[in-house]
Amino acid sequence: MKLVPTPLAGAYVVELEPLRDERGFFARTYDAAQFEAAGLDARIAQCNTSFNAVAGTLRGLHYQAEPHGEGKLVRCTRGAVWDVAVDLRPDSPTYCAWFGVELRAGGADSYYIPAGLAHGFLTLEADSEVHYQMTYHYVPDAARGVRWDDPAFGIRWPGAPVTIADRDATYPDFVR
Numbered sequence: 001m002k003l004v005p006t007p008l009a010g011a012y013v014v015e016l017e018p019l020r021d022e023r024g025f026f027a028r029t030y031d032a033a034q035f036e037a038a039g040l041d042a043r044i045a046q047c048n049t050s051f052n053a054v055a056g057t058l059r060g061l062h063y064q065a066e067p068h069g070e071g072k073l074v075r076c077t078r079g080a081v082w083d084v085a086v087d088l089r090p091d092s093p094t095y096c097a098w099f100g101v102e103l104r105a106g107g108a109d110s111y112y113i114p115a116g117l118a119h120g121f122l123t124l125e126a127d128s129e130v131h132y133q134m135t136y137h138y139v140p141d142a143a144r145g146v147r148w149d150d151p152a153f154g155i156r157w158p159g160a161p162v163t164i165a166d167r168d169a170t171y172p173d174f175v176r
């Protein structure tokens, strides 16, 4: 697999390098040694999956407040999503910048999002599933979020959400 830098400091598109034969392909999706060598957080504390019945489902953008920051390796395992991260680290050279990537089931890409960035996605197809590897465990009281259409970030989405949790739709404007 290849770690391809994104415009966001510390965030990478993880490109699979499929080994093909007459049956199909085999590919490594994660390599702790390669992550550590690149200075990425290689811990796997928990794995999660989310199923989204309706195309146009928007989840996020979420993060955990320090000291419970969580890195995420995000992969689409069914359907397709527009996957977005926004940098909320005040000391980062890419503070308040965002980067999106289309992730498809069977596609070559995953998205590694370090702690301190918020993450969200908009599904592009019905019955889309997203799998996460998390570097830190879930701490409900540390759950935070920013709004998908917050003017502070100017995130471009392929469409408006068809379904979104009230919590996600009503985060207050982000103050830099």
Ligand SMILES: Cc1cn([C@H]2C[C@H](O)[C@@H](COP(=O)(O)OP(=O)(O)O[C@H]3O[C@H](C)C(=O)[C@H](O)[C@H]3O)O2)c(=O)[nH]c1=O
Pocket: 048, 050, 059, 060, 061, 062, 063, 072, 119, 120, 121, 132, 138, 165
């Ligand atoms: C995140 C999480 C949630 N939960 C429970 C809490 C709720 O009872 C239920 C659904 O949680 P929530 O509505 O926060 O799920 P999402 O809106 O999909 O949140 C996720 O979506 C965005 C895109 C992310 O990047 C995070 O992975 C995560 O915040 O699962 C858990 O038990 N463990 C967990 O790690």
